[in-house]
Amino acid sequence: MSGEETKELARRRKRVKLYKRIIIFIIISIIILPTVLCVILFCKMNSMHKEIRNLQAAFDNKDKVSDNKGNNVSQEETPGISDNTGTPNKADNPTKPDDGSYKEQTKPEETTSKDEPQTTEAETKDLSPTGQKQIVEKALAEGRKVVYLTFDDGPCGNTGNLLDALDAAGVKATFFINGHTGYEDQLKRMVEGGHTLAMHTYTHEYEHVYRNLDTFGEEITTLRQYIYEVTGLDTNIFRFPGGSSNSKAVLPISEYIAYLEKNNLVYYDWNVSSGDGSEGLTADQVYGNVMSGIERQDVSVVLMHDSVNKLSTYEAIPRIIESLQAIDALILPIAYDTTPVHHNVK
Numbered sequence: 259m260s261g262e263e264t265k266e267l268a269r270r271r272k273r274v275k276l277y278k279r280i281i282i283f284i285i286i287s288i289i290i291l292p293t294v295l296c297v298i299l300f301c302k303m304n305s306m307h308k309e310i311r312n313l314q315a316a317f318d319n320k321d322k323v324s325d326n327k328g329n330n331v332s333q334e335e336t337p338g339i340s341d342n343t344g345t346p347n348k349a350d351n352p353t354k355p356d357d358g359s360y361k362e363q364t365k366p367e368e369t370t371s372k373d374e375p376q377t378t379e380a381e382t383k384d385l386s387p388t389g390q391k392q393i394v395e396k397a398l399a400e401g402r403k404v405v406y407l408t409f410d411d412g413p414c415g416n417t418g419n420l421l422d423a424l425d426a427a428g429v430k431a432t433f434f435i436n437g438h439t440g441y442e443d444q445l446k447r448m449v450e451g452g453h454t455l456a457m458h459t460y461t462h463e464y465e466h467v468y469r470n471l472d473t474f475g476e477e478i479t480t481l482r483q484y485i486y487e488v489t490g491l492d493t494n495i496f497r498f499p500g501g502s503s504n505s506k507a508v509l510p511i512s513e514y515i516a517y518l519e520k521n522n523l524v525y526y527d528w529n530v531s532s533g534d535g536s537e538g539l540t541a542d543q544v545y546g547n548v549m550s551g552i553e554r555q556d557v558s559v560v561l562m563h564d565s566v567n568k569l570s571t572y573e574a575i576p577r578i579i580e581s582l583q584a585i586d587a588l589i590l591p592i593a594y595d596t597t598p599v600h601h602n603v604k
């Protein structure tokens with residue numbers, strides 16, 4: 259073998275070696291790559307499973323909230339909330355218009371007194387601002403009146419007509435309801451229609467509502483669960499029966515307020531009363547009370563009642579709305595981040 263040939267042989271061997279390496283590398287890659295990919299996918303799948311399980315748990319918990327019953331409502335109106343006219347609100351600004359449709363009322367955290375089923379997972383509630391503050395500020399800066407029409411003690415046989423009137427006028431209102439069963443369709447209609455559905459205790463029976471913090475909490479939790487069960491809405495907006503200035507509370511009102519705060523509930527009184535808590539008012543009187551109250555201030559939370567015997571209120575409503583629209587008042591439903599009107603009784 260000449261020296262040339264030996265060199266050639268050595269080169270060839272080298273080449274073969276190189277090819278061998280390449281082939282081995284390719285084979286290894288073919289085996290390892292899918293394995294690695296499999297491992298990665300497996301991990302991903304696991305974490306997704308976990309997420310699904312968490313979500314499922316959240317849903318299950320939500321469903322549990324709707325397990326309660328509790329149906330001993332007194333259909334009777336508790337009459338004669340001697341509505342005080344409350345502290346006037348202090349937004350003093352001049353005005354112009356611009357309408358804002360605002361986000362629908364959102365949800366609070368779980369209330370519950372100790373013996374109620376607690377929704378742990380449901381804490382993922384959307385408490386982002388509704389943007390109502392800016393809309394209100396803008397309206398006030400433009401010299402417009404801001405008005406919240408609120409109806410207590412419903413629903414009842416007239417609620418449908420009231421909703422018709424509000425819808426016809428394109429107005430959203432706030433309903434502080436009690437646990438009067440049998441009007442579930444109206445409650446759904448409120449929520450779907452963009453009105454605010456809020457709590458006014460389950461029974462409205464002063465003696466039970468204010469007996470102690472346990473009965474107070476029970477009244478709220480029962481109603482809250484009922485609303486949730488019917489509409490899917492978990493509301494945190496509340497109004498005291500008789501207002502926070504009522505004379506029926508056994509404990510200092512601050513203790514009930516502390517309970518609300520502890521449970522992330524917001525409460526609203528009113529600073530304009532239609533006076534329809536008293537019997538025998540004419541529609542003209544209701545109209546007059548509401549309009550003169552609104553006249554006095556820039557932001558008005560108007561108290562009215564949605565209950566069968568308040569015919570004057572139902573009669574006055576279209577006229578009230580017409581007059582408010584004529585002066586370009588901004589009529590809004592209460593949202594959980596609406597600046598509250600409180601009677602501020604110690």
Ligand code: ZN
Nearest residue numbers: 410411499500
């Ligand atoms: Zn009431």
